[in-house]
Amino acid sequence: MRIKENHKLKGDMLEFGDWNNHQSEMMTWIVESKPSEVRVWLKGPLNEDFAYAELAEELQKCRHCFLRLNLKQVLRVNSTGIREWFNLMQTLSWPSLLILEDCSPAFTQALTQIEEMSLGCWVESCNLPVWCPSCEQEFELKIELTTPLLNQTIQIPCPDCSQQCRPDIEGIVQIVRQQASRHED
Numbered sequence: 001m002r003i004k005e006n007h008k009l010k011g012d013m014l015e016f017g018d019w020n021n022h023q024s025e026m027m028t029w030i031v032e033s034k035p036s037e038v039r040v041w042l043k044g045p046l047n048e049d050f051a052y053a054e055l056a057e058e059l060q061k062c063r064h065c066f067l068r069l070n071l072k073q074v075l076r077v078n079s080t081g082i083r084e085w086f087n088l089m090q091t092l093s094w095p096s097l098l099i100l101e102d103c104s105p106a107f108t109q110a111l112t113q114i115e116e117m118s119l120g121c122w123v124e125s126c127n128l129p130v131w132c133p134s135c136e137q138e139f140e141l142k143i144e145l146t147t148p149l150l151n152q153t154i155q156i157p158c159p160d161c162s163q164q165c166r167p168d169i170e171g172i173v174q175i176v177r178q179q180a181s182r183h184e185d
């Protein structure tokens with residue numbers, strides 16, 4: 001699993017999320033190990049400082065389990081971080097199911113733009129930014145990536161003014177399609 005030759009990634013740095021805040025932070029994680037599954041809570045920016053090899057080593061002990069990566073607190077992603085992500089995926093070569101859950105808007109945006117990022121994984125749920133056209137508030141909505149999403153119009157009332165808002169689900173619908181077609185193979 002490598003980043004394909006892609007000029008978007010080779011030239012200009014790709015960035016997702018708000019890079020103006022917390023720039024000195026590093027990615028940290030908590031590993032929660034149960035007999036049936038291992039869940040890793042990742043927190044911090046996905047950038048060149050992501051110590052993927054340390055995480056992979058910690059996870060070697062629990063290879064037989066389902067692995068869930070919770071990505072809600074990965075608020076910023078850049079292209080060098082994506083390279084480290086591919087390194088992690090390659091190092092893990094997880095034999096069982098690898099699930100990505102609760103993906104942050106920044107991680108979701110990266111997933112929808114770089115198809116290879118979700119290869120070998122099952123994307124379970126994503127958080128999308130929703131913008132209210134009436135009061136111009138932005139809020140987040142968590143969406144489960146299940147097949148009914150393909151034929152659905154999603155509407156949610158704004159928490160501030162109750163105006164019905166529609167998140168842009170085009171990118172995650174594409175992921176649902178890809179997952180469904182891989183599942184059929």
Ligand SMILES: [Zn+2]
Nearest residue numbers: 132135158161
């Ligand atoms: Zn509103």
